[in-house]
Amino acid sequence: MDGVINVVKPKGWTSFDVIAKLRKIYHQKKIGHGGTLDPMASGVLPVFLGRAARLIEYAPIHRKTYEAEFTMGIATDTEDMTGRVLEKGPIPEDLSVFEKAAETMRGPIMQVPSAYSALKVHGERAYKLARKGKKVDLPPRPVTIYELTIEDIQPPLIHLSVTCSAGTYIRALGRDLGKKAGCLLTMSALTRTEMGPFSLKDACTLEEIEKDPAGAVIEDLHPILSALDQVDIPEEQATGFLQGKRLRTKEGDRERAAIFSGSRFLGIASIEKGIIHPKKVFS
Numbered sequence: 440m441d442g443v444i445n446v447v448k449p450k451g452w453t454s455f456d457v458i459a460k461l462r463k464i465y466h467q468k469k470i471g472h473g474g475t476l477d478p479m480a481s482g483v484l485p486v487f488l489g490r491a492a493r494l495i496e497y498a499p500i501h502r503k504t505y506e507a508e509f510t511m512g513i514a515t516d517t518e519d520m521t522g523r524v525l526e527k528g529p530i531p532e533d534l535s536v537f538e539k540a541a542e543t544m545r546g547p548i549m550q551v552p553s554a555y556s557a558l559k560v561h562g563e564r565a566y567k568l569a570r571k572g573k574k575v576d577l578p579p580r581p582v583t584i585y586e587l588t589i590e591d592i593q594p595p596l597i598h599l600s601v602t603c604s605a606g607t608y609i610r611a612l613g614r615d616l617g618k619k620a621g622c623l624l625t626m627s628a629l630t631r632t633e634m635g636p637f638s639l640k641d642a643c644t645l646e647e648i649e650k651d652p653a654g655a656v657i658e659d660l661h662p663i664l665s666a667l668d669q670v671d672i673p674e675e676q677a678t679g680f681l682q683g684k685r686l687r688t689k690e691g692d693r694e695r696a697a698i699f700s701g702s703r704f705l706g707i708a709s710i711e712k713g714i715i716h717p718k719k720v721f722s
Contacts, residue, residue, distance in 0.1 A: 440465060441489035441721075442656035443498075443663055445642040448476050448484040448631075457484055460645055464652050473500045474605070474634060475557065479521055482631030483639050488656060490721050491663070497697070497707065499666035500635035501605040502585065508628035509613045511595040516569070517555040518610035519626040528623045530594050537597060540619035541587050544612070549579040553611050582607040597624070602633075636662045660704045664697040670710070671699050680705050681722040686715040 448457050454475045461470055471492040473485035482505075487495050511530045515522030552558055554575040555566040565575045586602040599616075601609060610626045617624030632639045648655040661669065670693070676686050677700040690696075693710040695718070707719040 440467065440653070440656060441491050442658040443491055443660070444486045444488060444648065444655050445637045445657065446484045446486050446648065447639065447642045447644045448481055449645065450481040451478060453478050454484060457645070458486065461486060461488075461648070464649055471495055473498055474503070476631060477519070477629065479519060480629040480631065482629075483634045483637050483642055484631075485634060485637045491660065493719060493721075494660070494663060494707075497667055497695070498635060498663050500637070502602065502633075502635060503605065503607070503631060504586075504600070504602045504633035505609050506590075506630045506632055507599045507601060507609050507613065507626060509597050509599070509617070509624040510627045511597060511617075511622050511624060513625045514614075514617075514623040515625050518553050518614050519629075522555070522625075526623060531620065531622050534592050534594075536620040536622070537589055537592065537616065540616050541589055543619060544616060545584050545587050547581060547583050550582050550607065550611055550615070551579045552577045552608050553614075556608060580606060584612070587612075596627070636665065659702065660697075661699070661702075664704075667707075668693050668696045669699060670696045670708075670715075671701070672705070672715070674700050676700070677703070677705055680708070680715065680717055681720055683717050683720055685717075687713055688715050689713070690715075 446457060454472050458470050458472060462468060469489055469492050471487050473495055476484055485500060512528050513524060514526040515524055554569045558565045558577060560568055560575060569575050583604040588600040590600050591598040609629055613624045613626050643655045670690050679686055680698060690710050696708055696710055698705045698708050704721060706717055706721045709716045709718060
């Protein structure tokens with residue numbers, strides 16, 4: 440079976456746990472996901488099944504939205520509540536300091552990722568080095584915070600809504616927000632509510648998927664490939680495309696395009712000087 444599943448990752452599960460469960464449900468090994476969630480987090484996890492796993496790199500899943508809860512007055516080594524407490528501090532009386540801090544963190548920013556991240560340092564995962572007690576120095580990276588809203592403050596908890604680019608660490612965002620506000624913050628809950636075209640309100644739980652595996656699979660790949668130009672070719676050319684043949688077209692040049700014949704997805708191609716060059720064929 441080929442297609443995409445919009446899965447609700449449960450809290451306490453790793454993203455790999457979800458993949459392992461789905462492999463048993465669908466009885467196939469070729470499954471990949473579009474973006475890791477920490478075990479303590481829940482929410483949207485797009486999973487690409489069968490040949491659709493080859494499309495992860497093209498999917499418009501780089502813009503993400505989260506609902507996050509942070510606990511004030513505490514800092515841990517993991518920057519979330521699963522870690523070892525390193526420091527405790529006071530909660531500010533003037534809670535407006537958080538909004539003032541948030542104003543400085545919207546738009547393009549430089550962020551130092553959490554030491555307990557999956558980024559590699561000299562060939563080894565940062566979190567593995569951190570767990571061994573080794574110092575992890577990660578350089579700041581550019582990320583974009585499209586929206587950052589303080590939804591509610593009820594000390595010692597603060598709730599944020601964040602829409603951000605891929606590569607953003609919400610734990611680190613809370614850490615830095617706390618530094619700017621003069622208050623230690625540690626993430627205590629996280630839910631990913633949107634990831635590109637995937638929304639939590641449309642997602643399926645693992646229990647729902649187990650009851651109706653076929654019904655959970657999104658087979659129409661048009662929305663999944665919306666970041667690419669989409670070119671429709673006549674059915675009489677479809678066989679040639681699937682055989683890897685170059686085809687003539689009146690379409691303009693495209694570095695990459697998703698090729699369809701009606702609702703049927705055929706593959707990825709480039710178009711140059713009126714010639715379609717198949718790159719990835721889904722025969």
